[in-house]
Amino acid sequence: MTDYTVRCRLSDDRLTGRVDSDGDIRIEVTGGTRYVYATPEQFAAFARNLLADAGADPRVVPIRVGDHVEIVKYRLNDRHYEGLRGRVRSIDEDDIPYLVETDEGAVWCREVRKVAAPEPAPESGSRADHVAQAKRLLAGTTHDAGHILRLAEFLAGE
Numbered sequence: 001m002t003d004y005t006v007r008c009r010l011s012d013d014r015l016t017g018r019v020d021s022d023g024d025i026r027i028e029v030t031g032g033t034r035y036v037y038a039t040p041e042q043f044a045a046f047a048r049n050l051l052a053d054a055g056a057d058p059r060v061v062p063i064r065v066g067d068h069v070e071i072v073k074y075r076l077n078d079r080h081y082e083g084l085r086g087r088v089r090s091i092d093e094d095d096i097p098y099l100v101e102t103d104e105g106a107v108w109c110r111e112v113r114k115v116a117a118p119e120p121a122p123e124s125g126s127r128a129d130h131v132a133q134a135k136r137l138l139a140g141t142t143h144d145a146g147h148i149l150r151l152a153e154f155l156a157g158e
Contacts, residue, residue: 002018002019002053003016003017003018004016004017004018004046004049004050004053005017005046006036006038006042006043006046007036007038008031008033008035008036008037008038009037009038009039010037011031011032011033011037012031012032013029013030013031013032013033013035013036014029014030014031014036015027015028015029015036015038015046016028016029016030017046017050018050018053019050019053019054023054023055025050025051025054061114063088063091063098063112063114064088064091065088065089065090065091066087066088067087067088067114068085068086068087068114068115068116069085069086069087069088069098069100069112069113069114069115070083070084070085070112070113070115071083071084071085071086071100071102071107071109071111071112072109072111072112072113073109073110073111074107074109074110075096075109075110076110080139081102081104081107081109084100084102084103084104084107085102085115086100086101086102086103086107087100087101088100088101088112089101089106095110096108096109096110097110098110098111098112100112103132103136104135104136104139127152127156130152130153130155130156131148131149131152133152133155134147134148134149134151134152134155135148137151138151
């Protein structure tokens with residue numbers, strides 16, 4: 001384990017970080033206070049080194065309210081809404097932090113990733129509209145792609 005340290009510019013206190021054997025990042029403040037004062041550059045180098053040691057990408061930009069995202073993980077044992085896209089409406093500090101507004105309504109989920117831009121809306125009355133409507137109507141039921149397509153054709157009057 002490699003220790004990474006930032007020394008406080010006002011005292012002898014230090015912030016020490018390391019990646020433990022489980023891959024978790026452990027940060028400890030040593031000295032007489034709970035605070036370590038350092039320049040943004042010092043903290044950035046400290047964070048970059050720790051994240052690189054943990055195998056994480058330090059360029060990952062945090063998710064914010066208003067971002068366009070794709071749902072990566074809905075629940076631990078449920079993949080129902082994974083792959084849906086929408087806009088982040090709220091972020092909590094719990095294990096299911098993201099409230100995403102999708103075409104199917106608001107969904108709380110565990111993990112999202114940013115997407116460049118929202119998908120363009122399909123033309124009204126298009127096959128894509130009927131497929132999307134069929135997916136909404138079949139939500140909560142056991143179905144496969146064939147069921148969705150047959151219902152979409154029915155909705156289109158084919």
